[in-house]
Amino acid sequence: MKITGAQALIRSLELEKVKFIFGYPGGAILPVYDSLNYSKIKHILTRSEQGAAHAASGYARVSGKVGVCMATSGPGATNLVTGIATAYMDSIPIVAITGQVSTAVIGRDVFQEVDITGATAPFTKHNFLVKDADDIPRIVKEAFYIASTGRPGPVLIDLPKDVADTKIDFKYPEKVTLRGYKPNIIGHPLQISRAAEMINQCQRPVICAGGGINTSRAEQELMKLAEKGSIPVVTTLMGTGSFPTDHPLYMGMMGMHGLSSANKTITEADLIIAAGARFADRTIGKVEGFAPEAKIIHIDIDPAEIGKNIHAHTPIVGDVKQILEEIGKNVKDKKPSKWNEYIAGLKEKFIANIDNNLLNPVEFIQQLSNKTKGKAIITTEVGCHQMWTAQHYEFTKPRTFISSGGLGTMGYGLPAAIGAQIAQEDMMIINICGDGSFQMNLTEMATAVENNLSIKVVLFNNSGLGLVRQLQEFYCEKRYNQVHFGFVPDFVKIAESYGFKAMRIQKQEEILSAIDSLISEKGPFLLECIVDIDENVYPMVLNGSPINDMIGG
Amino acid sequence: MKTTISVLVENHPGVLFRIAGLFSRRGFNIDSLAVGTTENPDISRITIVVEGDEYIVEQVKKQLNKLVDVIKVSKIIPEDSVTRELVLIKVDAEPQVRSEIIHMAEIFRANIVDVSRKSMTIELTGDKNKISAFEELLKPFGIKELVRTGIIAVNRGANSIKIEEEN
Known part of the structure; x- marks a missing residue:
């Protein structure tokens, strides 16, 4: 039996096990909302499309599943943009579905028309403008695959109204074949053994745990490696939570507003194991003064991050979970050293400056x-x-x-x-x-x-x-x-x-x-x-300063 | 430093936009760009000449590879490759200078593809140096128009840039 493109879209989402869609209806997306009436997928109506995109992103980060948001063409789609760009920068898997004006009038500046695939190309992992309804199942399958694998990110599907109304024979593909997209998951064994060797040889190691640990659910592998080698851990902002803050090896968040214990540990280390972290500008401060004595092992699933901001002595491309596990196997047991003792002394409990008339x-x-x-x-x-x-x-x-x-x-x-x-x-x-x-x-x-x-x-x-x-x-x-x-x-x-x-x-x-x-x-x-507006955030690293040069740190 | 990069891409609408967009937003400079389909009609080949140091070229390659529509990115080594560009030059050619221009065209193995009372259009194929040399020679006559295709390049020998087809 033939079904419409919109029904095919909803059925494809069901086959991708989507339970929730965060969205906001409108004209060009009408057929999709009509089909949604007959689906078990629960739609959460937000109060703006931006809210829908952020909600999908929050959902994705907590559940580990792909978040789905939906909006109509034109302003609906442009309101999603901030949410999509947010997800892109933080590598959050979301699929955004937008209605589009009918193919016959695309490019004629009709009511609520905007080139959303053009607009979002710079900050989506990939996007699709659907021109043929027969492509819908394949595109949905590819969109979820691209969004959730490798370095995750947002994918947008733009669906013109006439395509949503076109009837097709529905067949959902079993697998994805994309010759231009083959993320590297398994880390190179030689690089892994090299990394382990560097860890065994060094005196002052530190692990910099980034958002990749949270994304890849690699917290146990991180813990095993850190404890086995008595390696202190700092986190980036995105890596927050990937290592328990009450653990003796934890040195705090590093960066522009990082804790001084973390920034000093990184700066004085002779080996940094960056795990799922991208050396963002706010994390490392001035590049020239960054960890001057450190060799760097850079683990990232995105090869383009290797060497982008900081030169890596041993790059390892792949899934940080698998790589940390492998490195952990090859690292020798090490008792806490003088280095551990020294940096433990850097930790200090932040005591708030309390004035009882105000709220700190x-x-x-x-x-x-x-x-x-x-x-x-x-x-x-x-x-x-x-x-x-x-x-x-x-x-x-x-x-x-x-x-x-x-x-x-x-x-x-x-x-x-x-x-x-x-x-x-x-x-x-x-x-x-x-x-x-x-x-x-x-x-x-x-x-x-x-x-x-x-x-x-x-x-x-x-x-x-x-x-x-x-x-x-x-x-x-x-x-x-x-x-x-x-x-x-x-x-x-x-x-x-x-x-x-x-x-x-x-x-x-x-x-x-x-x-x-x-x-x-x-x-x-x-x-x-x-709160008093004079309450500032400290420590603070000024632009152009290395991160161990902190105000109030 | 100029580097030639060959990119095999899916022959979809919008692919060139993605590639051009990537160059502009990451601040990479394109010196020349040529696009056309390959022996496989589903695949286009883009030849890009990039201006930049080793870091830039490495970033260009990695960022291009991240695009889902990009199938393969290869750096072309000048010594191991043949590069060609085609140029059409419309030059002022009053009758008294015509034979001189024709003579020069013959030396460069260029073809005269159009003649009018006051002008001639010459087609020349070659690498960058040959084309620049010819352009310099024609300048004194007055170049009215010059159009280049952008460089295309292919490796010497049996080695070819192709995708590995999977079953």
Whole structure:
């Protein structure tokens, strides 16, 4: 029996075991939404398409499955763009489906027409404009394969309305044949034994664990290698959670706002094992001063990352899980050395500077971490709150820190929390945000309430853009511009009108009981914390400085 | 430094856009670009001359390889390859200078493909040096128009850039 292109699309998604689609309907995608009526796939209606893309991304990161988002042509598609670019920079597998105007009128600037495959080519792993309905099953199969294998990333499928209405004989392909796409999974044995040899020979090793550990679920292999060789571990922002923060070998997050123990360890090492990390600019600071004495083993699934930012002495291309396991087998047992002893002395407990009349955000995050035992899934937006969270929340489990690292997308956290909660119904999801970024996508509170998701929101309100202000303080000699809001809404009232319970605190002494309320509340809850705008993020590495040269570190 | 890279790609619409887009957004400079189908109509071959040091060329190769539509990327070694470009030159040619131009064209084994009362169009094939030399000689007569195809290249000997077909 023949079915329409739109039905073929939905059936293909079902065969890819898709359970949820985050989306927003419209004209050109009409046939697909009509077909969705007859599917078991649950559609989550967000309040903007950007929210749908971020929710798919949060879902993907927590579940390890491909997240799916959907929008109509034109503005629907362009609203997805920020979410797609966010997923691209952080290597998150999502498939975005967009409606398109009919093939007969493509290129004539008709209503809600935009060249979305052209627009997203630079920041999708691949994209498809479907011209023939018979291709739909193959394209969906390829899209999921490309998105989820190798270095994961977003794939977009643009489906013109007439193609969605065309009837075809449905046949789902069993396998994918793409001669131009063959990711290298298995690391080269010779390079692996070389790496193990380097680890056995060196005096001052350190593992730099990146987002690849979280993506590849390589946390156990990482732990085995680190413990076997007594190798200290630092994480990048994206690697947060890949190694438990309470482990004696853990030295903290490195980078521009990394902890001084981590930045010093990396700088003084004679061997860096970069595992699923890409040496991003915010992670390594000035290239010339970076780890001057270190040899580098660079493990990455994307060959293009090898040698892109930092020269690698021993590159290993492949899946970090398999490679770490193999290296681990060849590494000799080593007891903690003088090096371990030395760097252990670099660790110091950050003591928040407390003024009882104000609320210290770092102290808050430390208390939140204690009360949740580091086990909640934390999403963040982008800004001071994001860095405080990465620095001071004691993450003990992988894939529990969900944040926009590469693109630095404000407005990410709330919709990502929705996706995360749908992926993990039983986990507590807390979105930590600032008043700046929260205002970008706060309408997604409606999506949370509508779907009975008990999302918690911790809102640090400093009535401005703290991290940009901090940049202006250091780089523009305090010529503050457009970083203080002239009007700030009543967030408690906003949250309540969306059906959240909400409360506001502004003093140190209120922290503990407020966190108790946040945790014990069954439904969605917003806790607004009034914070002084002078609260900066420290340590801080200035542009052009090596990462061991920290202000406040 | 200029490096010639041969890229085998799926013969799909939009592939050239992806490749050109990759060059522009990563800040790579294209010196010349030529595209055409191969012996297999499903596959096109793009020959790109890139300006840049070893790091850039390595990045270009790796980034091209990441594109799903790109099947194979090969660097062409100048000593082991034949490179050719075709150029059409329309030159001012009043009757009194015509024989001189024809003479020069013969020396370069160029063909006169069009003649009018005041101009001649000459077709020349060769490598970059030969074409530049010929262009220099014609300049004093007045070049009205010059069009080049971009370089294409092939390895010498039996070695060929092909995809390994799987069963």
